[in-house]
Amino acid sequence: MKLSDRVQGMQNSPIRKFNPMAAEAKAAGTKIYHLNIGQPDIVTPPVFMDAIKNFDQKVLAYAESPGLPQLQDSIIDYFKTFDMPLERKDVLITSGGSEALTLAFLSLINPGDEVIVAEPYYTNYLTFIQAADGVVKPVTTYVEDGYKFAYLDRLEAAVTEKTKMISIVNPGNPTGCILSREDMRLICDFAKKHDLWILADEVYREFAYDGREMTSFGQFEDVADRVIIIDSVSKRFSACGARIGCIVCKNEELMSSVMKIAMGRLCCPTLEMVGAAALYELDASFFTEVRAEYEHRRDVSYEALKKIPGVVCEKPGGAFYITCKMPVESTEDLLIFLLQEFRDNGETVMYAPAEGFYATEGLGKNELRIAYILKAEDMARGIELLGKGIEAYKAAGNK
Numbered sequence: 001m002k003l004s005d006r007v008q009g010m011q012n013s014p015i016r017k018f019n020p021m022a023a024e025a026k027a028a029g030t031k032i033y034h035l036n037i038g039q040p041d042i043v044t045p046p047v048f049m050d051a052i053k054n055f056d057q058k059v060l061a062y063a064e065s066p067g068l069p070q071l072q073d074s075i076i077d078y079f080k081t082f083d084m085p086l087e088r089k090d091v092l093i094t095s096g097g098s099e100a101l102t103l104a105f106l107s108l109i110n111p112g113d114e115v116i117v118a119e120p121y122y123t124n125y126l127t128f129i130q131a132a133d134g135v136v137k138p139v140t141t142y143v144e145d146g147y148k149f150a151y152l153d154r155l156e157a158a159v160t161e162k163t164k165m166i167s168i169v170n171p172g173n174p175t176g177c178i179l180s181r182e183d184m185r186l187i188c189d190f191a192k193k194h195d196l197w198i199l200a201d202e203v204y205r206e207f208a209y210d211g212r213e214m215t216s217f218g219q220f221e222d223v224a225d226r227v228i229i230i231d232s233v234s235k236r237f238s239a240c241g242a243r244i245g246c247i248v249c250k251n252e253e254l255m256s257s258v259m260k261i262a263m264g265r266l267c268c269p270t271l272e273m274v275g276a277a278a279l280y281e282l283d284a285s286f287f288t289e290v291r292a293e294y295e296h297r298r299d300v301s302y303e304a305l306k307k308i309p310g311v312v313c314e315k316p317g318g319a320f321y322i323t324c325k326m327p328v329e330s331t332e333d334l335l336i337f338l339l340q341e342f343r344d345n346g347e348t349v350m351y352a353p354a355e356g357f358y359a360t361e362g363l364g365k366n367e368l369r370i371a372y373i374l375k376a377e378d379m380a381r382g383i384e385l386l387g388k389g390i391e392a393y394k395a396a397g398n399k
């Protein structure tokens with residue numbers, strides 16, 4: 001018996017693959033600061049649970065495949081605040097942004113089609129694209145350059161006759177990079193010139209700092225038929241376990257193709273859709289407080305990282321991640337050391353090694369991503385542990 005070549009060629013997620021090691025450390029009484037995953041400690045707004053508690057139907061029935069109309073409508077209202085008028089047919093509810101990405105790639109990619117992606121990228125893009133038999137075509141970005149990638153010459157160099165789409169996470173995970181309106185215009189014109197789809201993952205839309213204005217790819221009317229927006233309640237409302245997201249797209253052909261797969265998977269969980277509808281109805285003032293909290297966490301994390309000798313990082317403009325170069329040869333080996341050998345007062349720290357965020361062989365080995373999703377004092381302690389851990393790692397003879 002054999003498994004598919006497709007699956008055998010895939011990686012295990014560098015965000016989660018060290019969890020068994022962490023579980024062992026915890027079972028032995030170690031406290032771990034989890035900076036490896038974008039799981040915020042911000043309280044989920046109570047309206048989510050309240051809406052579910054008030055659900056009064058006697059049968060927990062399947063919903064329609066596109067999603068509960070009340071959730072579609074609250075998403076439509078939410079997007080109105082970004083001057084993006086939508087109809088129900090433009091919104092398909094999915095099980096998280098992850099399913100939205102999977103459905104979009106499955107609907108667009110033929111075997112061997114290439115997707116232009118800035119690297120380092122959100123590591124699971126590789127998994128989703130490979131699952132659709134596509135190929136990641138990376139455009140490498142650099143910490144020293146603030147991870148900017150909207151350079152026409154670099155984008156042009158990535159185009160081949162197999163290029164099908166360009167995929168963008170804005171604000172970026174794992175870099176926190178935010179595209180300016182001019183960058184976005186450049187990408188739209190580039191996509192038009194080469195007749196590419198634009199997949200715009202904007203799940204961190206509200207998390208833009210230092211007064212930055214966020215523009216959505218959905219606001220560029222001349223590319224409305226080629227833009228697919230990925231959205232999710234996970235980060236925005238600190239509701240990762242709800243597993244609710246959506247695809248927003250005005251291209252009817254694409255939406256009816258996605259629907260074929262969506263009908264096959266029947267529907268998203270009804271109760272979570274009821275809760276998510278209440279989340280999307282929250283007043284925009286909710287984000288003011290949350291944004292200020294993340295901005296503070298970012299500042300504390302950045303300052304703490306800069307204190308570690310040899311760290312190279314830029315202050316990110318958005319999302320809640322910082323990717324940096326570390327003064328070690330392998331951040332995977334360092335992480336294994338931190339989980340298995342290093343302790344400071346019974347505590348250690350976990351991050352995501354960045355090699356799996358790159359498609360280009362050899363890149364990212366000495367880089368890591370931390371998520372600043374814990375309270376500021378916990379971030380400071382986690383990063384202090386990282387610094388102490390590096391000292392101990394080197395004192396043990398590692399490079």
Ligand SMILES: Cc1ncc(COP(=O)(O)O)c(C=O)c1O
Pocket residue numbers: 038095096097098099122169173201203231232233234240243244245
């Ligand atoms: C850029 C990006 N897109 C999509 C997702 C998927 O999130 P979810 O499936 O929880 O909506 C994540 C999760 O970290 C992400 O960072």
